[in-house]
Amino acid sequence: MIGLSSKDLNELLKAEIAVSAVKEAFKLHYQKKILQPQRLVMTIKGNWWGLMPSSTDYSFVTKIVNVIPKNKDKGLPSVQGIVILMSPDTGEPLAIMDGTTLTAIRTAAASILSTEIVMKTRSIGNLGIIGAGTEAYYHAKLSLEYFKIQKLLVSARKSHFELAKSMGGEAVDLDTLLKNSDVIFSTTSSSTPVVLGRYLKDTFHVASIGAHTPDAREIDDETIVKIRSYLVDSLEAVSKESGDYIIPSQKGLLKNKVIKEIGEIIDKGLEVERPSIFKTVGISAEDNITAYVAYQEAIKKGIGINVSI
Known part of the structure; x- marks a missing residue:
C-alpha cells in the first residue's frame, strides 16, 4: 500500500x-x-x-x-x-x-468541467471566485491551468486580498464581482445567498459547491428565475441535501427550467443553454x-x- x-x-x-x-x-x-x-x-x-x-x-x-x-x-x-x-x-x-x-481538486475539476460544457470553449472571459479558503484556492489554481481567463476576480469576507495577489487576480467587493463576471464559482460556507441575481449579467454560468444542507443557500431566488439550465452532479443527492435546489423547487421556481445531471449531458452530448447553474454537493x-x-x-x-x- x-x-x-x-x-x-x-x-x-x-x-x-x-x-x-x-x-x-x-x-x-x-x-x-x-x-x-x-x-x-x-x-x-x-x-x-x-x-x-x-x-x-x-x-x-x-x-x-x-x-x-x-x-x-x-x-x-x-x-x-x-x-x-x-x-x-x-x-x-x-x-x-x-x-x-x-x-478540493475533484470539486474544482467538476466546476471547471461544468463551465467548459456550458461555455463550449476554454476562453471564458472574467472568472469570479467567491470565497478565499482551500476550495477557492484550488478553483483558482486549476482554472488558471485549464482556461484562458481575461480577469480573475476574488471576493470574500477576509483573506481574498492574499488569494487574489497569489493568483495574479484582483480583490473586489461582492457586488463588483457579480456585475463583472461571466463565470462565477461560489465556494463559501455561507448559509445565506451570496450569488445575487440583481447584479448578474444577462448571460452567466454559476458553479456552486456550498449550501450542502437543506436549509442553506448560496444562490438567491432572483438568480434561479433568470436561468435556463440547472445542472447537478446527482439529482437524488441535491434534491435531498441542498437548499439551493430544495427551496426553489418547493417554491415552484424550477418549473420550465432544463434540469439535467451532468453525466447525462456528457453521455448524450446534449447542448446546454445559459444562463446556467451547476449545483454540486459532491458524490463518491x-x-x-x-x-x-x-x-x-x-x-x-x-x-x-x-x-x-
Missing part, C-alpha cells in the same frame, strides 16, 4: 488529468456503472461529517470527510478528510491519501475515479511512500 500526501496529489492531479477523471466519474455514475449507496451523514459537535463509499470493476474507495467552518480560525482547512483505495478483487488496501486535497463517484487515477499515476511515476499496516 502506498500513502499519497497533499504534495503528492498536487503533483499527480494537474488540471487536465483531474477534469478528465471527474468527467469519467459523472459519465459512469449516469450509466449506473458505479455502485454508490447514499452517503452516511452525521452531525458531530455541530459539524457536518460524511462517509462516502463507492465501487467500480477496478476500485473500491471510501472517504471520510467533514466540514468544520471554525477551522479557519485555527488556520486549518474547513474541509478535512481521508480516502482509502482498495482492490475490489482481492480486498487488499492499495492506497491511503489526503482526502482534503483530493476533495468523483472520489473513486479521481483516487484511482491518482494511484495509477503514482505507480507510473514512482510517487508516494510505502505504508505497512
Whole structure:
C-alpha cells in the first residue's frame, strides 16, 4: 500500500488529468456503472461529517470527510478528510491519501468541467471566485491551468486580498464581482445567498459547491428565475441535501427550467443553454475515479511512500 500526501496529489492531479477523471466519474455514475449507496451523514459537535463509499470493476474507495467552518480560525482547512483505495478483487488496501486535497481538486475539476460544457470553449472571459479558503484556492489554481481567463476576480469576507495577489487576480467587493463576471464559482460556507441575481449579467454560468444542507443557500431566488439550465452532479443527492435546489423547487421556481445531471449531458452530448447553474454537493463517484487515477499515476511515476499496516 502506498500513502499519497497533499504534495503528492498536487503533483499527480494537474488540471487536465483531474477534469478528465471527474468527467469519467459523472459519465459512469449516469450509466449506473458505479455502485454508490447514499452517503452516511452525521452531525458531530455541530459539524457536518460524511462517509462516502463507492465501487467500480477496478476500485473500491471510501472517504471520510467533514466540514468544520471554525477551522479557519485555527488556520486549518474547513474541509478535512481521508480516502482509502482498495482492490475490489482481492480486498487488499492499495492506497491511503489526503482526502482534503483530493476533495478540493475533484470539486474544482467538476466546476471547471461544468463551465467548459456550458461555455463550449476554454476562453471564458472574467472568472469570479467567491470565497478565499482551500476550495477557492484550488478553483483558482486549476482554472488558471485549464482556461484562458481575461480577469480573475476574488471576493470574500477576509483573506481574498492574499488569494487574489497569489493568483495574479484582483480583490473586489461582492457586488463588483457579480456585475463583472461571466463565470462565477461560489465556494463559501455561507448559509445565506451570496450569488445575487440583481447584479448578474444577462448571460452567466454559476458553479456552486456550498449550501450542502437543506436549509442553506448560496444562490438567491432572483438568480434561479433568470436561468435556463440547472445542472447537478446527482439529482437524488441535491434534491435531498441542498437548499439551493430544495427551496426553489418547493417554491415552484424550477418549473420550465432544463434540469439535467451532468453525466447525462456528457453521455448524450446534449447542448446546454445559459444562463446556467451547476449545483454540486459532491458524490463518491468523483472520489473513486479521481483516487484511482491518482494511484495509477503514482505507480507510473514512482510517487508516494510505502505504508505497512
